[in-house]
Amino acid sequence: MGKNLPEQYRHPYTFDKKYKKSAVYFSMEFAIDQSLKIYSGGLGFLAGSHMRSAYDLKQNLIGIGILWKKGYYDQFLREDHSMGALFREKNYSFLEDTNIRFTIKIDNHDVWVKAYFLKPETFGTVPMFFLSTDLPENDYLAKSTTFRLYDSNPSAKVAQTMVLGLGGAKLLDALDYEPDIYHLNEAHAVSSVFHLYNKYKSVEKIKEKMVFTTHTPEEAGNEKHDIHFLENLSFFDGIPLETVREITGIQDNTFNHSLVALRLSHKANGVSKLHGEVSRDMWKAFSGICPITHITNAQNKKYWVDPWLDEAHTAKDREKLIARKKRLKEKLFEVVADQTGKLFDPNILTIVWARRFAEYKRPDLITRDFEKFKSLMNNSERPIQIIFAGKPYPTDYGAIQNFDNLMHISKDFKNMAVLIGHELKLSRQLKKGADIWLNNPRVTREASGTSGVTAAMNGALNFSTNDGWVREFKELNKTQNSFVLPIVDHTIPTHEQDRMDLENIHETLEKEILPLYYDKPKKWWDLVETSMKQIVPFFDSSRMADEYYSKMYN
Structure with a gap:
């Protein structure tokens, strides 16, 4: 041989x-x-x-x-x-x-x-x-x-x-x-x-x-x-x-x-x-x-990261970093406008949920308490924009129904978009344009889930249940580098887990994420830079x- x-x-x-x-x-x-x-x-x-x-x-x-x-x-x-x-x-x-x-x-x-x-x-x-x-x-x-x-x-x-x-x-x-x-x-x-x-x-x-x-x-x-x-x-x-x-x-x-x-x-x-x-x-x-x-x-940083954003980060040039992130948001919002006819604002906090649609990943979790979701979406003092994307397995009718339902909900909100065609190109655009990368699988169900890794490389902050790779990222250093939800008991009925995780999502958004983004921009960018620094080298695929x-x- x-x-x-x-x-x-x-x-x-x-x-x-x-x-x-x-x-x-x-x-x-x-x-x-x-x-x-x-x-x-x-x-x-x-x-x-x-x-x-x-x-x-x-x-x-x-x-x-x-x-x-x-x-x-x-x-x-x-x-x-x-x-x-x-x-x-x-x-x-x-x-x-x-x-x-x-x-x-x-x-x-x-x-x-x-x-x-x-x-x-x-x-x-x-x-x-x-x-x-x-x-x-x-x-x-x-x-x-x-x-x-x-x-x-x-x-x-x-x-x-x-x-x-x-x-x-x-x-x-x-x-x-x-x-x-x-x-x-x-x-x-x-x-x-x-x-x-x-x-x-x-x-x-x-x-x-x-x-x-x-x-x-x-x-x-x-x-x-x-x-x-x-x-x-x-x-x-x-x-x-x-x-x-x-x-x-x-x-x-x-x-x-x-x-x-x-x-x-x-x-x-x-x-x-x-x-x-x-x-x-x-x-x-x-x-x-x-x-x-x-x-x-x-994940392979060389492929996934925006080189200009990375350059600004390496040079510790915050002004350049902020300007580039804003430009990346604008570029993502061109895709949003093209697909949905909605015009998003690069100055508004933008949350992205994008990965394969699967039941345990709970794509629609944030919308399940609809009154709370509505008040979050209609808050003019601390506004948000939210984008969903992902491809359900083509015969997983539950996941497709979930996608369709989010699409249906989005018709009532000018600041909510559901995008199609979640493949490599769109995935990169979403990571570069996100401020917050939302990930809420039921804990222990996600083996690793690495979409947030490449989001962090591109200046998005992870907002996640404490599962998979995020647990290690969070524990890597003693400084905060992400927003990680408290662990709920995964032996209780799933609807109870879902309810508790949802309450924690709203609480973290209202008490930590939104005030930080709108009221303490310096601290926000400190956190972004910490996250970008700590994601490599450990989470680079080399x-x-x-x-x-x-x-x-x-």
């Missing part, structure tokens, strides 16, 4: 000696550039930052993902302003067809897979390969496997994970490349272990190579399938079921993908300190799992990419 990648796919640099060990990072989604629409949300944003920082640090890492022909979906508004999801074919002239073709078995049929290559120079990432089943040799069912990210049909979704896992492992063979480490970002690619078992006939050899990152603090969020259903789909790469049970330790008929990844890796990690604790607690009753550490998520080598690969 060759140890080096073929010439045309090699890294354009000499490896830093700390990062010589070869690793391959498997992820279902990567958010690398606005033009490459193969991601849905946080998992992809994180993976994209990792690939950029690995390149910046000269690491011996490559990425493997899937080329989603129709992406996640394009978000649009119907005639009545309710949300629509459009699945449209995408084309990318900057990806190279490698002419590598091979088959994997799905549902006992040979499915052809081809690989595209993203050159490191294109977006400043490590070398990356994207797999597709969109070939003339395949029938429509096989072709459509790589059309939509996270297909809602269970068989189709499992087939997608097989393209990533079995297909990704087979691609490495086709490249004659034998990496030291297989890194699974979430359990989607766990089928790769069966390809490796067929290759090495040794569980020990698999464990030696495998590391696993879990992002899901909820037991229910870890995918499970009936073992016979998976066997019928050829998930086990032709390995007889009794051998599969020996390899995985699954004795009943429920195949838990994360559990198998934990059993067949030599090391795993949660994505924040709290999430590491939650994960160890969650899996402690299961036998044979590997040690679980934590590596807190981070620290994270370095820790993956020191804690997981080496």
Whole structure:
């Protein structure tokens, strides 16, 4: 087996000696550039930052993902302003067809897979390969496997994970490349272990190579399938079921993908300190799992930060910092005006809630006590503007209803906007234009949640429940750098948690945030500068990419 990648796919640099060990990072989604629409949300944003920082640090890492022909979906508004999801074919002239073709078995049929290559120079990432089943040799069912990210049909979704896992492992063979480490970002690619078992006939050899990152603090969020259903789909790469049970330790008929990844890796990690604790607690009753550490998520500052704002901050030029932040707000408000016909004022405190719409993230929490919300929105002495954005999963009708409801509420307020098209470009604009970055998941439910990291890099203050990465940011220094809500007991009924968190949100806004912004501008900007200073270096993804080598690969 060759140890080096073929010439045309090699890294354009000499490896830093700390990062010589070869690793391959498997992820279902990567958010690398606005033009490459193969991601849905946080998992992809994180993976994209990792690939950029690995390149910046000269690491011996490559990425493997899937080329989603129709992406996640394009978000649009119907005639009545309710949300629509459009699945449209995408084309990318900057990806190279490698002419590598091979088959994997799905549902006992040979499915052809081809690989595209993203050159490191294109977006400043490590070398990356994207797999597709969109070939003339395949029938429509096989072709459509790589059309939509996270297909809602269970068989189709499992087939997608097989393209990533079995297909990704087979691609490495086709490249004659034998990496030291297989890194699974979430359990989607766990089928790769069966390809490796067929290759090495040794569980020990698999464990030696495998590391696993879990992002899901909820037991229910870890995918499970009936073992016979998976066997019928050829998930086990032709390995007889009794051998599969020996390899995985699954004795009943429920195949838990994360559990198998934990059993067949030599090391795993949660994505924040709290999430590491939650994960160890969650899996402690299961036998044979590997040690679980934590590596807190981070984002690539070089990509996310506004360079002029950062320059003013570094030069300690407050006047310039304030002027640039105002300009960034104006630029965001052009998007607001274009999408909604509302004119926002850059001198008014602007709150942004923008991330994937999911029930536990409670997008609409601030509006639930409607009388209080109304008085907040109609306060002319200390006015606010609020912007919501995010893409619900296209068949999560509860989340879509939540989006539609916020859109409906916004019709009555000239200072409330709901934006569509929350992808990399809009995400950057929102972070640069926000004064307050609102994040209110139920505590312990957010593994890490890093949208606030890049908001802080761009001079927005975090206003959050005490979950995920914010807990560490808050504890990093003894000085205040954000507004973090008191923790409510997460064992009480959720409606009670929601009520208490909502009361705390209104109280913090009325008693701390609004008076600080309007009455003590000097102290406001002191806080902004503290937040900008303390977010780096710890929450820049070069620290994270370095820790993956020191804690997981080496």
